[in-house]
Amino acid sequence: MLLELKGISQSKNGTRILSDVDLSISRSAFFVLMGPTGCGKTTLLRVAGLLDKPCSGQVIYSGRPVPHRGKERLDARRRMVTVFQRPVLFRGSVNSNIEWGLRIRGIPEDEIGRKVSKVLEMVDLEGYGDHDSATLSGGELQRVALARALAIEPSVLILDEPTTSLDPNLRLTLLRRLKDLHSRTGITFLMATHDFTDALSLGTAGAVMRNGRIEQTGMIDEIFYSPSTPFMASFVGMKNVYPAEFKEDGAVVEDLLIRHTSNRKGHGFLAIPPESIVVSRETTITSERNHFTGTITSVERAGPVFSISVDCGNLIIVSSVTRSALSQLDLTEGREVYISFKASAVHVF
Amino acid sequence: MIRYIYAGMLIAAVLSIACSGQSEPSAEAVREQIQEIGEDTGNESVPPRPSASRLRVATTTSLYDTGLWSYLEPMFEEEYGVELDVLYAGTGKALEWGRRGDVDVITVHSRTREEQFVEEGYGLARVPFAYNYFLIVGSPDDPAGLAGMTPDEAFTSLMSSGEAVFVSRGDDSGTHGKEKAIWSAAGYEYEDVRTSGDWYVEGGSGMGPTLVMADEMSAYTLSDMGTFIAYQNDLNLVPVVDQGDVLLNVYSVLQVTSTRSPEMSANLVEFLTSEAVQDLIGNYGVGEYGIQLFTPCAGLGM
Amino acid sequence: MSQLLQAVRIALDMIISGDPVVFSIAFRTLMISISATALASFIFIPLACLIHFNRFRGKRLLLSIVQTFYSVPTVLVGMLVFLLISRAGPLGSLGMLFSPGAIVLGEVLLIAPIITGLTISALSGLGSDIPDTALSLGAGKLQMVLKVLSESRYMILTAILMGFGRAVSEIGVAIIVGGNISGHTRTLTTAIALGVGKGETAASIALGIILLALAMIVSVTVNLLQHSEK
Numbered sequence: 001m002l003l004e005l006k007g008i009s010q011s012k013n014g015t016r017i018l019s020d021v022d023l024s025i026s027r028s029a030f031f032v033l034m035g036p037t038g039c040g041k042t043t044l045l046r047v048a049g050l051l052d053k054p055c056s057g058q059v060i061y062s063g064r065p066v067p068h069r070g071k072e073r074l075d076a077r078r079r080m081v082t083v084f085q086r087p088v089l090f091r092g093s094v095n096s097n098i099e100w101g102l103r104i105r106g107i108p109e110d111e112i113g114r115k116v117s118k119v120l121e122m123v124d125l126e127g128y129g130d131h132d133s134a135t136l137s138g139g140e141l142q143r144v145a146l147a148r149a150l151a152i153e154p155s156v157l158i159l160d161e162p163t164t165s166l167d168p169n170l171r172l173t174l175l176r177r178l179k180d181l182h183s184r185t186g187i188t189f190l191m192a193t194h195d196f197t198d199a200l201s202l203g204t205a206g207a208v209m210r211n212g213r214i215e216q217t218g219m220i221d222e223i224f225y226s227p228s229t230p231f232m233a234s235f236v237g238m239k240n241v242y243p244a245e246f247k248e249d250g251a252v253v254e255d256l257l258i259r260h261t262s263n264r265k266g267h268g269f270l271a272i273p274p275e276s277i278v279v280s281r282e283t284t285i286t287s288e289r290n291h292f293t294g295t296i297t298s299v300e301r302a303g304p305v306f307s308i309s310v311d312c313g314n315l316i317i318v319s320s321v322t323r324s325a326l327s328q329l330d331l332t333e334g335r336e337v338y339i340s341f342k343a344s345a346v347h348v349f
Numbered sequence: 350m351i352r353y354i355y356a357g358m359l360i361a362a363v364l365s366i367a368c369s370g371q372s373e374p375s376a377e378a379v380r381e382q383i384q385e386i387g388e389d390t391g392n393e394s395v396p397p398r399p400s401a402s403r404l405r406v407a408t409t410t411s412l413y414d415t416g417l418w419s420y421l422e423p424m425f426e427e428e429y430g431v432e433l434d435v436l437y438a439g440t441g442k443a444l445e446w447g448r449r450g451d452v453d454v455i456t457v458h459s460r461t462r463e464e465q466f467v468e469e470g471y472g473l474a475r476v477p478f479a480y481n482y483f484l485i486v487g488s489p490d491d492p493a494g495l496a497g498m499t500p501d502e503a504f505t506s507l508m509s510s511g512e513a514v515f516v517s518r519g520d521d522s523g524t525h526g527k528e529k530a531i532w533s534a535a536g537y538e539y540e541d542v543r544t545s546g547d548w549y550v551e552g553g554s555g556m557g558p559t560l561v562m563a564d565e566m567s568a569y570t571l572s573d574m575g576t577f578i579a580y581q582n583d584l585n586l587v588p589v590v591d592q593g594d595v596l597l598n599v600y601s602v603l604q605v606t607s608t609r610s611p612e613m614s615a616n617l618v619e620f621l622t623s624e625a626v627q628d629l630i631g632n633y634g635v636g637e638y639g640i641q642l643f644t645p646c647a648g649l650g651m
Numbered sequence: 652m653s654q655l656l657q658a659v660r661i662a663l664d665m666i667i668s669g670d671p672v673v674f675s676i677a678f679r680t681l682m683i684s685i686s687a688t689a690l691a692s693f694i695f696i697p698l699a700c701l702i703h704f705n706r707f708r709g710k711r712l713l714l715s716i717v718q719t720f721y722s723v724p725t726v727l728v729g730m731l732v733f734l735l736i737s738r739a740g741p742l743g744s745l746g747m748l749f750s751p752g753a754i755v756l757g758e759v760l761l762i763a764p765i766i767t768g769l770t771i772s773a774l775s776g777l778g779s780d781i782p783d784t785a786l787s788l789g790a791g792k793l794q795m796v797l798k799v800l801s802e803s804r805y806m807i808l809t810a811i812l813m814g815f816g817r818a819v820s821e822i823g824v825a826i827i828v829g830g831n832i833s834g835h836t837r838t839l840t841t842a843i844a845l846g847v848g849k850g851e852t853a854a855s856i857a858l859g860i861i862l863l864a865l866a867m868i869v870s871v872t873v874n875l876l877q878h879s880e881k
Contacts, residue, residue: 049787077789078789080787082787084780084783086780090802104789104790104794105789148788158787434830434836435832437830449737449738450737450738451738451739
């Protein structure tokens, strides 16, 4: 573990922002911190980056707890760098901005020049050294902020919602660049975002926050394909999430019996991914163990596919079909259809 | 930028309007004026000396506004090799500074207070060195008809009619002290006079500025002869009452007991009472105004 | 009206020809006010940083008090300093009364609130982005403060100029603790007061024009600085 947060609680002006947060980030991970706006991500990043002291709890860096003041804290802070959501550059040239972090560490002059050109090349800004920081475009500014952070060769690079205020093109470019930098340099990344697709494309591990607490943490796959709570499920975009009573032969949701492959007993929740539901006009013999009939109540566009809501008695199940399937099957409101899905596709938690 | 030029012009115009009605000054006169409120260029090339060789004199305003100090200062500085700092104050302020030890010598004109100052140990001795007379001056048309009266008659007339304006120094100066003495001789309590009406104006300024104020208001005021003569040409005031023993005005120099420079202070007293300087004092202003502003009196027991 | 314009013309002539008397008073005034401003800046800009970057009880109260004293009457400060440095006062042994140094001392106290308050404004105007950025790049506290000062240099320069403007145009301190001694502690403002009181209008105008010019130079410079902030 490179960076650990144990029992972190934080309040500001009497309002509780973080409650008992535990986090573990391993060396060279790309750790993504997710959650809706206002759940405390920025506050947590500030504690992790040693910019703020928490009301209680510890930050442990490289196995050693970081004290609240003193040289040891400064040394630890100097091994990390935070790039803020809307970065601010200092007055002067791009070069002077990038050099500053090196100068305050007393790096010798000749080395400074070398490091500066290296990072400028890393962010595709060769030759921009003499440009005045006030004349840069939004995208260039972001890249200089990134270069400035990379120049000091940190162990941990913390990014607070870097993609939030960017237009889609810049966003994609940035994500690609971050991924590239991560694999090139092996720096440990800690990134906050409220868009979980960032996590899916970049992250190796992550955590989801809600109201100042960690809802779930672990490897990215775990989080997305095995959400541990209903909140998590809806966060990761799962549909068809229902409370269920788990009995001997299956899970009872309303009056439907749904077959699944888990050992769960008693109260719980299950979710059925829309893309695993097959819609047809007539009944077919298939290997899926779950079959239901129902009436289509709505047909909605959902990006490149369509969302079909089927009323199966007391339950509305949402399925996802392609455009061609839609027209082939002639799915319209009011139609009677058959839906089926595998027991193994049912998500239980 | 244009905005600032307009603002500057506007302010200059306002200043002009506010100060209209002055007699036309020639370039020479203005240069003289600057000299009065400025300083000799000679001194400026010499860097100021450390405080041990600076002597501080607090002077009553009438000795200053007549220009007597500006006349004597360079002479003293030359002869004794010291920088003289002349502070413009009323007698009251000068005495206070003397008590606090903030000045080395005082030149004032209030006998009773000077004697008290010495008795209380703040001053070494009272050394009179020149005298002249006070005058009651006013506008030429003399609205209250004070011409020819004695001082207390004139004051009684002013108080009872309560119409003609009188400007008082109101600053605890020697002149103010004399004014109060005259009110007392006329049988009035000073507090009653002060509060008796708008006709009595307490200026709170030195002698020169008080004369200017009286001129502006076409009012009466009590002034020492020296300052009045020095200002006469620029003012529209004339002497109205000039007879009476009470109007005697004696200037004394006192060395402050707690001075840091006792030797140099003694030198100044010596200087003012020396024969040569006494002569100069007696002749001061004669050429310019045609009349003696001060009569030397060192050693005459005044 | 024409007499007045005549006086103005004479006054301008004295300025253009570099009249030594006028200019020695102006030079002395500048020396005193510049010294006071420099000294006040050396002391109170660091103090402002200390106040701004630290949390403590009563900080808001302190800031209110500082702002209240922006326009403290100059005669009050003059009186206070007089009582302090008079021979009869606690600092009397320094013998500072009626010297240019006394005026400098008084003016330092006079403009301290302005320098402190406007510097704190400049620092807070910068927001928390720059300090955070500096800290996150590994700056120690002092390095961060220096960087913030550097980033807000134009606003701080404005604070210093405002302080200078107040110092050069005040009279209360100069006249009470300086004594208006000819050749020694006579400044533009005290000379004008003396001149006007004695009816020497034209001479006062010449000095007044110089004082006005100084005030305008300060004002224009502040304006230019604020423009280049944008």
